[in-house]
Amino acid sequence: MTLTQAILKGDRLALARLLSHVENDSPQGRAALIELYPHTGRAHMIGVTGAPGTGKSSLVNQLALHYRRTEGKRIAIVAVDPSSPFSGGAVLGDRVRMRDLSGDSGVFIRSMASRGSLGGLAQSTAGLAQVFDAAGFDKILIETVGAGQGEVEVARLAHTTLVVEAPGLGDDIQAIKAGILEIADILVVNKADRPGVENTEKALRSMLELAHPVQRTFMHHGLAMSVSSPKEDTLENMWTPPILRTVALDGQGIPELAGWIARHETHLRQSGDWMVRERARLEVELETLVREELMGRFREEIPDNRYEEILERVVQKNLSPWEAVRILMNGRLN
Amino acid sequence: MAERKKRSEADRKIRVLVAKPGLDGHDRGAKVVARALRDAGMEVIYTGLRQTPEMIAEAALQEDVDVVGLSVLSGAHMALTPRVLELLKANGQSHVKVFVGGIVPDEDLGHLKEMGVAGIYGPGASTEDIVREIKLAVTG
Numbered sequence: 392m393t394l395t396q397a398i399l400k401g402d403r404l405a406l407a408r409l410l411s412h413v414e415n416d417s418p419q420g421r422a423a424l425i426e427l428y429p430h431t432g433r434a435h436m437i438g439v440t441g442a443p444g445t446g447k448s449s450l451v452n453q454l455a456l457h458y459r460r461t462e463g464k465r466i467a468i469v470a471v472d473p474s475s476p477f478s479g480g481a482v483l484g485d486r487v488r489m490r491d492l493s494g495d496s497g498v499f500i501r502s503m504a505s506r507g508s509l510g511g512l513a514q515s516t517a518g519l520a521q522v523f524d525a526a527g528f529d530k531i532l533i534e535t536v537g538a539g540q541g542e543v544e545v546a547r548l549a550h551t552t553l554v555v556e557a558p559g560l561g562d563d564i565q566a567i568k569a570g571i572l573e574i575a576d577i578l579v580v581n582k583a584d585r586p587g588v589e590n591t592e593k594a595l596r597s598m599l600e601l602a603h604p605v606q607r608t609f610m611h612h613g614l615a616m617s618v619s620s621p622k623e624d625t626l627e628n629m630w631t632p633p634i635l636r637t638v639a640l641d642g643q644g645i646p647e648l649a650g651w652i653a654r655h656e657t658h659l660r661q662s663g664d665w666m667v668r669e670r671a672r673l674e675v676e677l678e679t680l681v682r683e684e685l686m687g688r689f690r691e692e693i694p695d696n697r698y699e700e701i702l703e704r705v706v707q708k709n710l711s712p713w714e715a716v717r718i719l720m721n722g723r724l725n
Numbered sequence: 726m727a728e729r730k731k732r733s734e735a736d737r738k739i740r741v742l743v744a745k746p747g748l749d750g751h752d753r754g755a756k757v758v759a760r761a762l763r764d765a766g767m768e769v770i771y772t773g774l775r776q777t778p779e780m781i782a783e784a785a786l787q788e789d790v791d792v793v794g795l796s797v798l799s800g801a802h803m804a805l806t807p808r809v810l811e812l813l814k815a816n817g818q819s820h821v822k823v824f825v826g827g828i829v830p831d832e833d834l835g836h837l838k839e840m841g842v843a844g845i846y847g848p849g850a851s852t853e854d855i856v857r858e859i860k861l862a863v864t865g
Contacts, residue, residue, distance in 0.1 A: 486784060
């Protein structure tokens with residue numbers, strides 16, 4: 392039995408091994424992704440992002456518990472933590488907050504290091520999510536690294552993106568800056584038992600009121616991505632992100648949050664946005680793969696010493712980087 | 726040349742689960758080791774305090790780790806370690822190397838080795854030794 396067949400049958404060890412292959416972008420990993428592709432497209436992918444310490448892991452823990460208790464859904468969790476820029480190593484600590492989930496065979500948690508990616512996810516996070524999707528998990532919770540203002544990549548992967556805030560982290564100017572808040576389908580003010588929760592909520596609300604209902608596009612690798620409906624958006628079928636209060640430590644507000652996530656899924660499916668997002672996601676994925684392939688061919692065609700020689704000329708200021716590119720792409724030295 | 730290098734199996738990171746089974750609440754040693762392994766370029770999954778052997782084996786499976794490091798300061802290592810080894814084997818993960826750190830009396834060292842523990846470290850052990858021996862155990 393191949394790894395792929397074992398996974399479709401629910402073998403957890405095979406699943407864990409394949410996740411490693413995909414994470415390391417090994418030939419087996421690529422082959423399995425190809426085989427599994429027809430089995431993907433069923434899971435609801437839910438992204439959870441926000442600043443470090445806002446309680447993302449605890450929230451994911453509670454959400455997963457809720458889904459297990461009330462709906463009996465199979466839940467996969469992909470939790471990304473940063474890699475050290477110096478050693479390349481990482482300490483992945485998200486499981487510490489997810490101990491309530493251990494012993495439940497309907498939950499599969501996988502920690503990943505970002506391995507140098509800067510968008511809040513690792514390069515292979517989408518691949519891991521696809522494997523979980525094909526393996527029949529109903530909901531895939533994707534937790535980003537503690538994100539600042541620019542880590543918006545999760546929005547291209549997830550159908551529903553939760554942005555988690557906590558009281559005392561910023562004023563209303565933070566709230567109107569571009570970036571992470573714009574990608575929120577649902578805004579969560581966690582640690583809502585702390586003082587300052589009203590101010591945080593007010594800042595977020597005024598940010599939402601200032602926002603004009605525009606078609607949401609965002610740049611990914613220099614590519615403008617639309618994540619809105621192609622139809623004329625009327626105010627009625629525009630999704631306005633709700634602001635919800637939760638206390639992830641004791642589970643307050645979690646049923647309401649799950650309710651809104653379900654409502655968002657319904658909205659996406661009824662408005663046609665689900666397919667629009669899928670299309671945008673796959674377009675970016677295709678683009679990324681093409682870029683990697685081109686880079687690979689480039690590496691094969693240009694010998695290392697030739698590359699070094701040109702690089703040296705750039706370093707010596709005899710050649711500008713722009714001219715160097717032209718020379719390298721033409722495959723000949725001037 | 727860093728960007729020119731292809732991502733490949735050669736870049737594969739050593740994945741280590743650092744776990745604290747049993748009931749003692751001292752995880753400073755485990756954290757020091759976790760940090761040292763991180764600085765040696767490994768990916769360390771840290772699970773926190775008071776884990777049962779079942780929880781540890783399950784996490785080791787889901788995370789597909791190469792190494793499990795157990796930190797035991799309670800004296801319960803002779804009960805907890807064999808249970809973890811047994812569960813790893815039952816899950817089809819007998820290739821996972823198990824290391825033990827903490828307070829282990831000399832007379833237990835031989836027993837743990839016989840069970841299949843790859844390395845045992847007490848107070849004063851150097852993190853450099855731990856890193857070197859883990860790398861050796863994984864890459865063979």
